[in-house]
Amino acid sequence: MKAETEIKENPYLCYQCAKCSAGCPVAEKMEILPHQIMHYLSIGMEDRVLKANTIWMCAGCFTCSVRCPNDIDITSVMDDLRKKSIQQGISCPVPDVLTFHNAFIKAFAGRGRVHELRMMTEFNLRTGNPFHNIKLAPKMLLKKRLHVLPPKSLKGFKSWMKKIWKH
Ligand code: SF4
Ligand code: SF4
Structure with missing residues (x-):
């Protein structure tokens, strides 16, 4: 343990x-x-x-x-x-923050880079508000602040993560 x-x-x-x-x-x-x-x-x-x-x-x-x-x-x-x-299993007093934290870690842990569109979709679904901030999406896509395709994985990221989790 x-x-x-x-x-x-x-x-x-x-x-x-x-x-x-x-x-x-x-x-x-x-x-x-x-x-x-x-x-x-x-x-x-x-x-x-x-x-x-x-x-x-x-x-x-x-x-x-x-x-x-x-x-x-x-x-x-x-x-x-x-x-x-x-x-210690203490209940989080601001559950949405913990949900966001978990969605971010999950998105980051896969590639070393965050695919914001996927992360925000996951956050919205987990908080039961699938269309939260949806109006901002077209503007952000146009300004290239949001990307439809996921970013490339960082080179060597997975082996680096394995080392980190050992400690
Ligand atoms: S700034 Fe540093 S020394 Fe000052 S109260 Fe905060 S932790 Fe303490
Ligand atoms: S890291 Fe920033 S937000 Fe967190 S306690 Fe320090 S000043 Fe406040």
Whole structure:
């Protein structure tokens, strides 16, 4: 059985300056702000953060990691917390985000590149809203932002993935 993900960053290095939260573009949608996540982790309240919507609202933009004066990679903390939450079977407070996440991973894992049309179709079907954003499709196709055919696989991607999954 695969070992549970560990949080690789050290929460005790955080001195609660809140620069991470001040720069986060989705902070207003989060139940617990990024600097509060670090605080909860430092006092052993991981259970609380694993249930918060914060880890699912995080867009992985790295702004917090870049702004942190202590070089704490908060983006990777969010990643690790998401993995832990899935491993522990905690129900996701924003199920559509998890559905999108799974559709993206599935689309990416096959080729190393995402076929957006297929990914969005899968997302729409799984969320029971098959025509969501359908009006945008013709415009995006015309501007070559959406492609009917899937992209070519990245060379060596599958063997690289096999190596990654071993660890
Ligand atoms: S990586 Fe996540 S937590 Fe950090 S600034 Fe971006 S959205 Fe906010
Ligand atoms: S920016 Fe860094 S040191 Fe400041 S609160 Fe966020 S994690 Fe802690």
